[in-house]
Amino acid sequence: MADTKTQSSEDLMKEVAEKREALRVFRFGEMGSRTRNVREGRTLRRDIARILTELHSRKVVSKRNIK
DSSP states (O other), X not given: OOOXXXXXXXXXXXXXXXXXXXXXXXXXXXXXXXOSOTHHHHHHHHHHHHHHHHHHHXXXXXXXXXX
16 A cells, blocks of 8 residues: 555545445455455555544645644
8 A cells, every 4th residue: 555645635535435345345255154354454544544534634634824
């Protein structure tokens, strides 16, 4: 994952969408079978949270600069 602070907001939104799709496939793709890499789901969720946190902090900073 590239550094989130240097990427544009549009790129981050695309990356969130891709990771959410990957998480959906991870959860439902192997219905009932055991997964080999159980940490994949955890790392996907954490990556999504990191990106969303960066997007939120940018939003808050831009609102502070407007006022």
